[in-house]
Amino acid sequence: MPKGQPLVVPDDGLTTRQRRNRPLLMVHTGPGKGKSTAAFGLGMRAWNQGWRIGVFQFVKSAKWRVGEQSVLETLDEVHRTTGQGGPVEWHKMGSGWSWSRKQGSEDDHAAAAAEGWAEISRRLAREEHDLYILDEFTYPMKWGWVDVDEVVATLRDRPGRQHVVITGRDADPRLIEAADLVTEMTKIKHPMDVGQKGQRGIEW
Template sequence: MKPYAKPQGERRGLLLVYTGDGKGKSTAAFGLALRAHGRGLRVRVFQFIKHATARFGEHRALARLGIPIEGLGDGFTWKSRDLEASAGLAREGWQRAKEALLSGEYDLVILDEATYPLRYGWIDLEEFLETLKARPPHVHVVVTGRGAPEALLAQADTVTEMRKVKHAFDQGVPAQRGMEH
């Protein structure tokens, strides 16, 4: 006997949110991208903090697989020399991500680090939520980042909160290539 009743709901595009102060939010999203791609789904990734020329491990791996990944920002916001320029990049990037979401061309759209421009007010939360509601019914969406707004959590089908228990960086261990933390 199964430990659960068979779900009776409709099959449709899901909204998943990976949030919290622990590590692994983006990594979980990229794992889902791999799973979806392996099943023949069309995947697109937008990163709201990474810059357009970023070549981190995920960029290299996804490019080899033919999964489009686009950096929309100018790097870590706390290092930004011009926050208005950062905000402009986020708004421009949101327009590209919005087009991809609404086009129906992709089965899974990952909005990595999107909670930050939402929290900073660079992207209008109501417009963001309305766009997620208006996407074609087959489109799955993953939103990652710390401090996801309550309204986004309420709209999501699945929310996972990553909680930091222990972190090597706090012990003086620097980030390591291929294991960025």
């Protein structure tokens, strides 16, 4: 329900409006489905508000292309041609980030992930996007490819009104502690359990 009443009114010296407009750090974690899908769904809402969206996919394969990418790129084109909605940038780690000249660094995922995070830090400092979708970013955090304390401090101290959503299993407790909103997706039942493989249009 969208217009719920808060359970507690905090003693933080902020007005309801200030508090309402506070930028959010969101985490979608857990072993179930829907973590990324819900994050890209948030992207639809953000686009509709005219927000500047930056998607950063920390996935290994550059070949992988989810339906959401096509859709958000279509929406970016709608924005550029009609002014409706907001601009969308979609960056994928794959075999080197699009802004990077270092191609063929495909094998060094740790370096690529660190480079991705460094770019995101710079964009946060410049307040370049209104919504950052850091897809599967829990894994570089888990595997020590980025410094979790530094990531959490940078996110916590980010300027202005920038929303961030991070997806992936096994979110670090320090990230959960710093987050405003954490949802865990739990698998109750999945077709792969009964021998069904993923299918086009549903899984990607």
